[in-house]
Each structure stands twice: as C-alpha cells, then as structure tokens.
Amino acid sequence: MSNIYEIAEKVGLSPSTVARALSGKGYCSKESREKVLKAAQEMNYTPTHAAKTLKNKRTEKILFCIPDIYNPFYFGMIKGANDIFEKHGYYTLLCYTKHNIKEELRMIETLREKYGDGMILVSFNFCETNIKAVNESGMPIVLTNRYDSPHGNDNFDYVYVDTYKGIQLATRHLIEQGHDRIAFIGGNIKEQTSLERFKGWKDEMDRSGMKIDDRQVYVGDYTMDSGYACAELMMTRSNIPTGIVCANDLMAIGFIRYCNEHKIRIPDDISVVGMDNTDLAANISPGLTSIIMRQEEIGRNAATLLMERILDGRTYKKTIRLEPQLVVRESSRKK
C-alpha cells in the first residue's frame, strides 16, 4: 500500500506538502493540492490509522461492550448511542463480552491500549473487579448501570434506569389487579442487577403484606429457554401462582410458550408481566405487559456523557437516572 512518501516522490513535492494537501490543513497551493489528490487517487492511497493515532492520540472510535447479543434489550441502547456518536464523526464498535468478566477486562485493556477513545460498558455484574479496572484505566468509560463504590473514589459516569423501581411497578400492578400468589422469575442474585430486581419484587410484596416463600422465586438466565424451564418447574408444584413477574421480556416469552403448549391460558389462568418492553412484547400473542426501560435514552445519554469527557475534557463525575414506566397489554388482568 502506498504512503505519503511515495506520493511525494511521484508528484515531486515533499511529504509534508503532501500531508497538508491531503488533510486540507496548513498552506498548500491549489496546483499542488490537485496534483497530490490525483496521485493519491491513482495510487489508491489510504492513510494508515495506526500512524495517525500514534501522532494524534485520537482514534475517533468508541468501544461499546454488551454482555449478550441475543437480547433485544440492548438494540435500543446501541441505536441511541450510535446516533450521538455519529454526529461527532465517531464510530461505534460493538464488543460482545458474553456475560463474562474476563472478556470485559480484556476490552478495558484494549481501551487502555488506546484502541478506542472511550467506552460504554454494559454489564450484568458490576463488582469490585471490573470497577477497579474501570477506575484504573484512566480512560473515559460510562456504565449503563448504577454503581457506587464504598470508597467513594469512583471517577466514571453512569446512566441508569431504576430497575428496582421497575420491578416494583410490575409487582404492584399485579397486586392491584387482585393477585395474591405472585411469583418472581429472575436471574442469579449474585449478579448486581439480578439482586436489584429481586429486591424490587420482595420489597413490594413485603410492603403489601404478602406472604412470600422461597418457592415463589425462580432463577433463570434471561433467555427464553430459561423462562420455559421455570414454568416447567413451577407446574410440578402445588399452589400455582396467578401472577408472574419476570425480570425480562425474554423469560416472560419462554414462560408464555410453556403455557401455550400446556393449555394454560394467559391471562385467564395466569397473568404475566415482563420487563424491558422490547419490540417483541408488542408482537407476541397475547401482548406482553412490560416495563419501559428507556433503552434509547440510556444510549443517548451515555454517549453524550462520553463525548463530554472526550471532546470537552470534562473530568468530574456525572450520573443520570431515568424513570421506568409500566405498559399494560393483554398478558395481565384482574384476577
């Protein structure tokens, strides 16, 4: 591949003039510029990204880490963020971290190598390990979850929708519909976001004076199949709940699939509420009652915070909280 020296030689000018002609910055006569551009074209010239970066310290790329590409929840976030980055001439590169902290650390390391100028980090499980890496990276990173270290020396931004409150809304909705046996299908509560969701359900149940026991709590992994499996398990037990709060739409869909297959009527026999309000919620049958999680807004806000750090040089911490909201569809109704 050609470089500016070869072009310079070909047109009989110096490399710096070529560079000026190409970049449009600095003085350069019209003639020279034209000669250079023509030659560049002919020689099929492309600047080398690495060389530019080494000088500029700017890649104009953002690394966007998502734990799970199968989950439509993230699509909105990606779109929202992308819209902002684009405006500033930045590219978004998605990194699929597979729900795996090692992958997250690898990508933070890649960011430290300055492969990108900043990062949006989505994770189900912010913990001391990855937060430490974030803090020590010295690079701009925005989380899409709430996280505050006990030591209070965090220096990253975050944008979040209050998941705890979201699950409360879902639970309260079922309670208001007169349900009294309400189960919860969530994730592993060792993970931060799963714990929050679980608490949202538990606290709301407690507040309403509902009895709960362990057998009302089902553990999935946010996939449709795990929702299905939870339904299977539930139906082997006595005292089947009449209302189900699912920690995301996908599990709710899996749950409903089981019900459809086994002639359990939704919402006649059981009311189901999902969370995330993904496109699917409106498109399956029956339509799934769900919680709006403002994915696009999260993405847009996260991207904006990142650009502030990168372009405006903001160095103090900023956090943004967004409100979840209930959407009622056909999958839930009065008991």
Add this chain to the structure above:
Amino acid sequence: MSNIYEIAEKVGLSPSTVARALSGKGYCSKESREKVLKAAQEMNYTPTHAAKTLKNKRTEKILFCIPDIYNPFYFGMIKGANDIFEKHGYYTLLCYTKHNIKEELRMIETLREKYGDGMILVSFNFCETNIKAVNESGMPIVLTNRYDSPHGNDNFDYVYVDTYKGIQLATRHLIEQGHDRIAFIGGNIKEQTSLERFKGWKDEMDRSGMKIDDRQVYVGDYTMDSGYACAELMMTRSNIPTGIVCANDLMAIGFIRYCNEHKIRIPDDISVVGMDNTDLAANISPGLTSIIMRQEEIGRNAATLLMERILDGRTYKKTIRLEPQLVVRESSRKK
C-alpha cells in the same frame, strides 16, 4: 501513561531490553525480566496499540459488519465466527452498518486503514459499488452471501446458504399441504438477497403451475412491523391467500400478530412459513414453520476462511455453499 522508555529509565536498562522482557522474545536475563515486569506493573504500563501495529502490521482484530442489529438472524453468525476467532487470539468488533451502503463503504475504508486485519461483511445488497470497494481494498474480506461479478476477477471468499432454495422449500411445503393461493412477503427486490428470495417463490409457483399475480407479492423490510403492515394491506383485498411465505421470521411474526389481533386463526385460516429459524420461531405461539439457515455454520466457515487468508497467507479464492432445511411447526398445515 507510561511507556517503555520510562520503564527503562526506572530500572536502569535500555528500552530494547525492556521491550524484550515484556514481549518474551529475544534474549533477556531472568533478573532483568523480573525487574522490568515489576516496574511495568507498578507503573501501570500498557503497550500502545497504535505503535505496535505500526511496526507489526497486525492488529489481531476482525471487523464484522452487520446491517441490522435488531435481527436475531445475525446472532448465530456472530457467535459462530467469534468461536473461531477466539481460538486464534483474535477479537471480533461488530460494526452496525444500518442497511446502508455508505456505512459499509466507510467500514471497508476503515479496514483499508488497517484498523483490523480482515472483515466479515454481511449485507443485504451486494452490488457493483460495494463489491468494487471489496475487491480494491486489498484486504481479506469474506462475504456471507453469494456474489460473483460478471468480470470474474473477484478475489474475495464467500459462504452462503442458498436462500433461493430455502424459499423454494418453504413454497413447496405450502403447495404440498394443498394450498393454492400462496402469497409472498419479501423485501425490496432491488436488493440482491430480496430478489433471490422472490425468485425462489416465483419459480416454485411457476413450476407447480400456480397462477400468480402482482397482488400476491408484498414488500416489507424484514421487520416485524412491516410484516404486520403487509397483513393489514392483504386483508383489505379480496381473495385472501391461505398460505404465506415470509422472507424472514420477523415479518412472519408481525404477520401473525395482525392475525391474532383480528381473530384470524393460524394455521386454521392461514398457514404461515418464515425463514431463518431464529430462536423466536420456536418460542412464539403458534410455533412458526421456518427454514434453517445455518447461521452458526456460516459464521464459523466465514471466520475459518478469513483466518486462512490472514494466518496461512492463502491468496486464491474459496467459496462455500450450505444447504437450507425446512422445519415444520404449528403455523402451517394441510388446507
């Protein structure tokens, strides 16, 4: 951020010794190595990616372009490819090209700048413009569609599932079930893959001696909403079809949603066949008859072809064809 010079100064060795210690290549005494590694750790050292690349000409990154993150069809491909790249220590970076040829060209340009070592390019619309860019990039690029230029001088690999045949299978299935009014919901036939799918339906209809007219052909954009809209339009017309071939699962799901909302029974009133056999096909109700498109295998094969070019230096062209397959579920049955 620290660099090898600062480390060298700190430990009282030369930068080249530090580099050797860090890379593990070349001679370096055990003592020196230990000193260096310790200092590097203390100074929170990370190598600069750009500097390495400038020397090595290797980024160990692959750019994976997908037109549409909302479509679960691509998930399997990403996973399959990722599995292979990982084995070779390569990272996959996803680029969302939004069904937009300009974005594709931008990413090909980014590849030419050597921001990555190779690319898997997924597009709905391979045409002269993007194929020219692919051919001229001089970089290893694998397509996940069939494409052969008339001039026959292509030098890229591709892996594909025969979509034409896939739609034929879907169409034949409905014909065999006794349907005679069979509609097709596809995409804009200006796009290469949409045209292939359309032809699959048309040719199979012709072969079976079925009459077809324009009003049996509906144009969507591969989203659920567009499937819904096609259903809406269809129902305003007379002579409603009894069988529907959809060019992907998402449109089929949107179509079914319309039917559910309007008390049209699937499959009693209308049989529906999708394409892609995404996870959703099995999880919605009724289960969607669909065409297996071997997404993971496409991904794995594409990644393997790419690694052959990058690591083994293969320079001749290779193409791989995979067979689609019908899966029958509840959404289609005998008329």
Add this chain to the structure above:
DNA sequence: TTGAAAGCGCTAACAC
C-alpha cells in the same frame, strides 16, 4: 545478554 539506532507512516513546529 545488552544497547544503539533505524524505521513503521503520519503530523506539526519551524525554517526557508
């Protein structure tokens, strides 16, 4: 085993 030095391709300050 270690160090000096050149060079990857580009940018930008400075001199002409």
Add this chain to the structure above:
DNA sequence: GTGTTAGCGCTTTCAA
C-alpha cells in the same frame, strides 16, 4: 507556499 526535521512508542537488526 514548501521543505526539513523531530518525534509518537514500539520492534528488531546489528554491533558490542
């Protein structure tokens, strides 16, 4: 308006 030159941070050859 143009050219010279000195880096950016790393790798690698060659000499010591």
